[in-house]
Amino acid sequence: MNDMTPVQTTLKDWETDQEVRWCPGCGDYAILKAVQRTLPQIGADPSKTVFISGIGCSSRFPYYMETYGFHTIHGRAPAFATGAKLANPELDVWLVTGDGDGLSIGGNHLMHVLRRNVNMQIMLFNNEIYGLTKGQFSPTSREGTRSPSTPYGSFDHPAKPAAFALGAGARFVGRGFDVSKHLPDVFKAAHAHQGAAFIEIFQNCIVYNKDVFNDFAAPKGAEDRQLWLADGEPMLFAKGTKGIALDRDALALKVVDVEGDDWQSAGVLVHDVTNRSVAHMLVELPFGPFPMALGVLYDDPAPTFEAGVAAEHDRAVEGKENNLAKLLAKGQTWTVSGTAQDPV
Amino acid sequence: MATQAADQCEAAVKSENPEAVVVRFAGDSGDGMQLTGGQFTLSTALAGNDLATFPDFPAEIRAPQGTLFGVSAFQINFGSTAIETAGDAPDVLVAMNPAALKVNLAALKPGGLIIADTGEFTKRNLDKAHYDANPLEDDSLAQYQLLAFDISAHTVEAVKPFGLGNKDALRCKNMWTLGLALWMFDRDRKPLQEWLKQKFAKAPDIADANIAALDAGHAYGETAELSGPLKQVHVDPVATEPGMYRTITGAEAVSLGLVAGAQLAELPMFFGGYPITPASAILHHLARLKEFGVTTFQAEDEIAAICSAIGASWAGQLGVTSSSGPGIALKTEAIGLGIMTELPLVIVNSQRGGPSTGLPTKTEQSDLYQAVYGRNGDAPMPVIAARSPADAFECAIEACRIAVEYMTPVMLLTDGYIANAAEPWKVPDPASFPAFPARFLTEKNATDADGNPQLLPYKRDAKGARPWIKPGTPDLMHRIGGIEKDSQTGNISYDPANHQLMTDLRKQKIEGIAVPPQDIALGEGAGKLAVVGWGSTFGPIHQAVRRARRKGLEVSHIHVRHIWPMPANLGELLKGFDKVLVPEMNTGQFKTVLRDQFLVDAQPLTKTSGQPFKIAELEAAIEEALA
Numbered sequence A: 001m002n003d004m005t006p007v008q009t010t011l012k013d014w015e016t017d018q019e020v021r022w023c024p025g026c027g028d029y030a031i032l033k034a035v036q037r038t039l040p041q042i043g044a045d046p047s048k049t050v051f052i053s054g055i056g057c058s059s060r061f062p063y064y065m066e067t068y069g070f071h072t073i074h075g076r077a078p079a080f081a082t083g084a085k086l087a088n089p090e091l092d093v094w095l096v097t098g099d100g101d102g103l104s105i106g107g108n109h110l111m112h113v114l115r116r117n118v119n120m121q122i123m124l125f126n127n128e129i130y131g132l133t134k135g136q137f138s139p140t141s142r143e144g145t146r147s148p149s150t151p152y153g154s155f156d157h158p159a160k161p162a163a164f165a166l167g168a169g170a171r172f173v174g175r176g177f178d179v180s181k182h183l184p185d186v187f188k189a190a191h192a193h194q195g196a197a198f199i200e201i202f203q204n205c206i207v208y209n210k211d212v213f214n215d216f217a218a219p220k221g222a223e224d225r226q227l228w229l230a231d232g233e234p235m236l237f238a239k240g241t242k243g244i245a246l247d248r249d250a251l252a253l254k255v256v257d258v259e260g261d262d263w264q265s266a267g268v269l270v271h272d273v274t275n276r277s278v279a280h281m282l283v284e285l286p287f288g289p290f291p292m293a294l295g296v297l298y299d300d301p302a303p304t305f306e307a308g309v310a311a312e313h314d315r316a317v318e319g320k321e322n323n324l325a326k327l328l329a330k331g332q333t334w335t336v337s338g339t340a341q342d343p344v
Numbered sequence B: 001m002a003t004q005a006a007d008q009c010e011a012a013v014k015s016e017n018p019e020a021v022v023v024r025f026a027g028d029s030g031d032g033m034q035l036t037g038g039q040f041t042l043s044t045a046l047a048g049n050d051l052a053t054f055p056d057f058p059a060e061i062r063a064p065q066g067t068l069f070g071v072s073a074f075q076i077n078f079g080s081t082a083i084e085t086a087g088d089a090p091d092v093l094v095a096m097n098p099a100a101l102k103v104n105l106a107a108l109k110p111g112g113l114i115i116a117d118t119g120e121f122t123k124r125n126l127d128k129a130h131y132d133a134n135p136l137e138d139d140s141l142a143q144y145q146l147l148a149f150d151i152s153a154h155t156v157e158a159v160k161p162f163g164l165g166n167k168d169a170l171r172c173k174n175m176w177t178l179g180l181a182l183w184m185f186d187r188d189r190k191p192l193q194e195w196l197k198q199k200f201a202k203a204p205d206i207a208d209a210n211i212a213a214l215d216a217g218h219a220y221g222e223t224a225e226l227s228g229p230l231k232q233v234h235v236d237p238v239a240t241e242p243g244m245y246r247t248i249t250g251a252e253a254v255s256l257g258l259v260a261g262a263q264l265a266e267l268p269m270f271f272g273g274y275p276i277t278p279a280s281a282i283l284h285h286l287a288r289l290k291e292f293g294v295t296t297f298q299a300e301d302e303i304a305a306i307c308s309a310i311g312a313s314w315a316g317q318l319g320v321t322s323s324s325g326p327g328i329a330l331k332t333e334a335i336g337l338g339i340m341t342e343l344p345l346v347i348v349n350s351q352r353g354g355p356s357t358g359l360p361t362k363t364e365q366s367d368l369y370q371a372v373y374g375r376n377g378d379a380p381m382p383v384i385a386a387r388s389p390a391d392a393f394e395c396a397i398e399a400c401r402i403a404v405e406y407m408t409p410v411m412l413l414t415d416g417y418i419a420n421a422a423e424p425w426k427v428p429d430p431a432s433f434p435a436f437p438a439r440f441l442t443e444k445n446a447t448d449a450d451g452n453p454q455l456l457p458y459k460r461d462a463k464g465a466r467p468w469i470k471p472g473t474p475d476l477m478h479r480i481g482g483i484e485k486d487s488q489t490g491n492i493s494y495d496p497a498n499h500q501l502m503t504d505l506r507k508q509k510i511e512g513i514a515v516p517p518q519d520i521a522l523g524e525g526a527g528k529l530a531v532v533g534w535g536s537t538f539g540p541i542h543q544a545v546r547r548a549r550r551k552g553l554e555v556s557h558i559h560v561r562h563i564w565p566m567p568a569n570l571g572e573l574l575k576g577f578d579k580v581l582v583p584e585m586n587t588g589q590f591k592t593v594l595r596d597q598f599l600v601d602a603q604p605l606t607k608t609s610g611q612p613f614k615i616a617e618l619e620a621a622i623e624e625a626l627a
């Protein structure tokens, strides 16, 4: 995000007159609403806000936001966003991508935008499938996913978006899911972060990968299966009866039972969003033995790319003048006098 | 060792006051031949000769020493009359080792002069160059003049006072050789001494050693030992238009032209690039020009390079990207998006030998189809081709103008030859170019049915261009993208009639671009034969046509800058000739476009050896066509 003067808006101000074309019941609707709910709360200015996307169901997002929007080409949104941000650092850039767009065809660009730490919010809608092209397995599909291109079940090992982001050097990693009421909070934290803020959003593709996240996202039993992380708070779940502690021998996280309120003696960790080592463990936590880690997993700002570009520019131009005539005549010159002659 | 044939040197360059001389410096890639050639070029320019150069270096960065594929050469043609090419065959070949001799001998004119460093003609180096016997000692070079002596030993001797190790001492060999060349062609050493002092300001010892080597080479020419037989040659300054001159390579000219173009458009420039031979030089030049409002961004790949440039254009800067054939292929999808979203963008393509990786360091013009036709869908895009290093400056400005005035990507074609070659350039006055300031929309540009102000992002102006609307502008929020858009609102539209309309509008916009009428480079506007070229073939075609005309042949030279859209009068012009010959360094791509556009019987003359056309080849083709 940028420092900016807050602007008064309502949710309605962020809606376009375009008919939303996702399948009825698609998780994208909930994410759209969550974003439209967040922006008035953070005082965003629609004319300085830009949504840039690649290709896929999620990448239709900009058409439904009453902001500047650029629906680009498959996988390359981070590169467009980088150029736009460098050209005008005042823009508040939101990037919308998916598991296919961001991790398959565009994995390279996603890696570099994170590593460079270009100041923007990156929302990766992970539905573990190719929706727009009618249901092929994606790089995040679980092993054994049956799809038109894997009729006998996929056998590639899935990519883990949050782990990828952290490995690429991201300084902010957040996680949520489409219908979660906490999603706007994750967006707000991402927006408050100076630098590339990566948010993995589990999104229900009800047509091609229905309810694939139900094992943790379904309301029933959610308490036991979701670990909502908050900075400075103990890592508790299951209504405070369980917590996450460090297994010091294995150098890994473990689930511990908590007696009463005494999470301290159970050794439950207090979440420190700036602890990169713990963040690495959180993004790798296998769901099943562990709950799904959600919220702000990691948030530790570092200098942004555009700040580096601006600083380098200032250093480089110091004492130099923008004089084109001088530039053209640079180096060793010589002067020819006398009359012109036709060389032919 | 004394000269074997120095007394015939005079014959090698024909006279003591020739019109033009071609010299080729050849050595191991580690011998500094490009640097030697570059400095010789500068001294030639300062002496007031017209000139053209041709650097020819290996694709390998550090090829094993002494090998045939590690040979690097630099050819310069200079004279007292207009010089258009780097020359067909050298008069003088400087061979720093056996491999350099072997690779370059075939090009030397019969009777030409070879200057060879005997110190490098060791058994080991002869083996590496696949010589069974030392060519300096058998009769195999009998048809040439040979000046062979131990340059290595002379250099080591000259730099002795500076206490360099043998290796460092030998690195001064190229300066020694340059000193000799400067003496031969009656050149001032001063600028070079100054240059060396500057270059090695942090290591004065090295500077002094190099200057000593330079002076020693020069003195060697003058000494009694040699000066009897070795004649000095003086090439008179060329009669040329008065003004201030400098030498410039194509890569520099493109960079400066882009800077000038951005300033004429009153825009900051964003350059997204990715390293590739031979286009990287543009990225390197621009990276040092930040004070001119230039941001350079070395992206993670070719695709990101162009996409970042389009993103910057969208945000209100002049987006520029540059690459060579294979890199341009990678950018193709994004070019389509630039065409669809109608954003300004300049794409510089320094063509090289293809397909695929092809010949990265050699020159070719084989991306013309790619430039004109190479995209999915009906995706028209203007294409401009520079004819020479100096011409690349104006072409870059022209590319910026069209991009900004017509809201479109534009491709500027140069090639490996133009990028690396240097020629004298009359420094232009930036004020002499008309400005074309970019205009951004600041308020809604239409009224809806209810009389309320409305934004129509695809409402076109008289040129067919849509408005440029910067994100950040209050109240003009809108969305663009690669999906077909409504011809007014820019909203997604799958309507069949709208797609037909938009396809037509995109085509009409590009076809309607105002390009200057085609001129005749040499000769009459009608007649027996038109030789039609584009790009870097200008020099050899021009010289060949000039020579043919001197022989009384009825031939004209037409050189096309605007490849797409073409000048409106070009078709009629070509129809005024009985025959049309199209020489190009590909298998006949422009010929096909000319045939397609004008139904003329254009005949191809093609060459894809990675080397520019020789004047003689073209002269022969002209004579054959008129026989």
Ligand code: SF4
Pocket (backbone or CB within 6 Å): A021, A022, A023, A025, A026, A027, A028, A057, A127, A131, A132, A204, A205, A206, A207, A208
């Ligand atoms: S295919 Fe799936 S992801 Fe795409 S819109 Fe439909 S439900 Fe949503």
